[in-house]
Amino acid sequence: MSGRRDLAGRGGVTAPAGVLVVGASAAGLATVEALRRGGYPGAVTVLGAEPHLPYDRPPLSKQVLSGAWQPDRALLRPRDVLAALDAEFVLGDPAVGMDAPARSVRTASGRTLRADTIVVATGTSPRTLPGQAGLAGVHVLRTLDDALALRAGLLRCARLVVVGDGVLGAEVAATARTMGLDVTLAGPQRAPMASQLGRPVAHRLAELHTERGVRLRMGTGVRGLTGARGTVTGVSLDTGEVLPADLVVVAIGGDPVTGWLHDSGLPVDNGLVCDSRCRAADGIYAVGDVARWHHDQLGTLLRLENRTNATEQAVAVAADILGGDRPYTPVPYFWTDQFGTRIQVYGVLPADAEVTVVDGDPETGRFVARYRRDGEVTGVLGWNMPKQARMRRQEVADALAASDSASAAH
Amino acid sequence: MKVILDQDKCVASGQCVVAAADVFDQRDEDGIAVLLTSDPTPDQADDTRHAAAVCPALAIQIQE
Numbered sequence: 055m056s057g058r059r060d061l062a063g064r065g066g067v068t069a070p071a072g073v074l075v076v077g078a079s080a081a082g083l084a085t086v087e088a089l090r091r092g093g094y095p096g097a098v099t100v101l102g103a104e105p106h107l108p109y110d111r112p113p114l115s116k117q118v119l120s121g122a123w124q125p126d127r128a129l130l131r132p133r134d135v136l137a138a139l140d141a142e143f144v145l146g147d148p149a150v151g152m153d154a155p156a157r158s159v160r161t162a163s164g165r166t167l168r169a170d171t172i173v174v175a176t177g178t179s180p181r182t183l184p185g186q187a188g189l190a191g192v193h194v195l196r197t198l199d200d201a202l203a204l205r206a207g208l209l210r211c212a213r214l215v216v217v218g219d220g221v222l223g224a225e226v227a228a229t230a231r232t233m234g235l236d237v238t239l240a241g242p243q244r245a246p247m248a249s250q251l252g253r254p255v256a257h258r259l260a261e262l263h264t265e266r267g268v269r270l271r272m273g274t275g276v277r278g279l280t281g282a283r284g285t286v287t288g289v290s291l292d293t294g295e296v297l298p299a300d301l302v303v304v305a306i307g308g309d310p311v312t313g314w315l316h317d318s319g320l321p322v323d324n325g326l327v328c329d330s331r332c333r334a335a336d337g338i339y340a341v342g343d344v345a346r347w348h349h350d351q352l353g354t355l356l357r358l359e360n361r362t363n364a365t366e367q368a369v370a371v372a373a374d375i376l377g378g379d380r381p382y383t384p385v386p387y388f389w390t391d392q393f394g395t396r397i398q399v400y401g402v403l404p405a406d407a408e409v410t411v412v413d414g415d416p417e418t419g420r421f422v423a424r425y426r427r428d429g430e431v432t433g434v435l436g437w438n439m440p441k442q443a444r445m446r447r448q449e450v451a452d453a454l455a456a457s458d459s460a461s462a463a464h
Numbered sequence: 465m466k467v468i469l470d471q472d473k474c475v476a477s478g479q480c481v482v483a484a485a486d487v488f489d490q491r492d493e494d495g496i497a498v499l500l501t502s503d504p505t506p507d508q509a510d511d512t513r514h515a516a517a518v519c520p521a522l523a524i525q526i527q528e
Contacts, residue, residue, distance in 0.1 A: 084517065091513060112475075112520065130522065361520045362479060369517060389477055396476060396495070440495020444478030 072096025074167050076149045076159055077175030081342025081364035083108040083130055085173050086141050088372030098141040099167055103148035106198055107136065112361050114201040115225040116391060120233060121205065125198060152318040154335055171375055174326050174340040178308030178359060185279055191286040192279060192302045195222060204303065208233055211301035215289045217276050218305035219246045221390050226303050228392035231268050238297050240271040240289060252403045252425060255435060258416065266393050310344045325357045330381035331374050332367060341367045350381045351458035360388040385451050398443050401433030401450035413442045422446060465509050466527040467502045473523035480524060483515035484508060
């Protein structure tokens with residue numbers, strides 16, 4: 055799955071491109087597609103750190119990990135569709151620096167790429183535990199190569215410990231358990247995904263995992279990894295307990311990939327900081343997991359690590375490059391599939407929200423819950439009721455718009 | 465314009481209905497997308513293209 059790598063000469067300075075997209079995953083590719091759909095006629099270059107053609111990440115922790123899909127099925131577009139975009143893909147060559155005023159990007163191989171407009175779409179990279187690098191059998195999951203390495207481990211090993219109780223940790227635990235492994239999930243929250251789902255629904259998710267045989271060790275920090283002869287043997291918890299393991303997945307979140315921007319003068323603080331147009335500086339934008347932009351309706355800087363934001367934000371940035379001038383104010387949305395249960399979330403679900411079931415019945419395994427704080431709707435969650443949850447998305451959109459006009463009135 | 469929907473790829477996110485409610489709907493029982501028409505009118509074309517663009521499962525193909 056390698057791309058057209060040799061179109062920009064190594065070590066040389068290529069002719070200025072109209073738009074340079076740094077990052078060849080969902081957000082980067084969607085930016086290019088939206089530019090072309092909008093009639094952008096200029097040159098477009100996509101710079102990717104990985105050698106692969108653009109692929110999709112949500113299937114990595116599910117279908118690719120389980121083996122239900124061959125890796126190629128995770129490609130975002132077939133080759134002929136990519137070729138029709140008339141964009142140059144420079145792959146396997148990470149960006150290592152940016153000269154923001156000159157709008158040029160330096161790469162690991164020594165290329166310098168210049169453009170009128172730069173779109174930063176470098177995503178996040180997984181956090182790791184101290185001592186992790188020197189131990190075999192410890193995995194992270196962000197890239198396709200990570201997923202294939204972890205799958206090989208799952209096929210070979212019997213006892214998995216997942217460190218981390220967010221979306222990724224819960225999904226990996228569910229996939230591995232479905233594959234027949236002995237699985238323990240450990241994390242500091244009281245239930246998996248508690249900060250994303252609120253406590254009542256996270257409790258239900260904990261029950262689902264327990265029913266399916268996942269061992270939960272919740273409410274405890276992880277002290278570190280234990281090993282013998284260079285291979286992991288377990289995970290030691292703050293409680294003193296050591297969970298034996300022949301395979302460990304560390305899923306404790308990711309950090310925005312902004313190290314390469316450290317001397318660019320651009321504002322970096324938990325992501326590339328942008329205005330309401332997702333603009334970090336004149337002619338420089340950010341999209342996807344790396345972008346921390348000002349959501350005017352929420353009245354705050356926001357960084358969303360989810361698949362639909364990658365695409366929606368790319369569409370908004372492309373429109374701005376083409377001369378539109380509108381703030382990006384999405385209704386945040388994510389979904390997760392675990393043990394055949396499909397959870398979908400619109401808006402935000404604060405821990406102190408009042409949660410009301412508004413459709414279905416939790417006892418039947420299908421329901422929609424509405425989350426309110428101070429009487430205002432903040433979010434809607436569907437549990438195996440995708441359509442019914444989506445039909446209440448407008449309640450979240452209306453509440454966002456109302457808070458926007460309320461703050462504008464002040 | 466012709467719209468092709470791959471229900472096997474669909475992840476029931478409903479983003480297509482948000483983008484183009486005259487062209488897409490979802491099944492009541494599992495949220496999988498269904499086409500209300502595979503032949504959108506010219507004034508539905510932009511919304512339909514947007515729906516294909518924002519589908520997180522890449523389940524919508526457009527033939528212009």
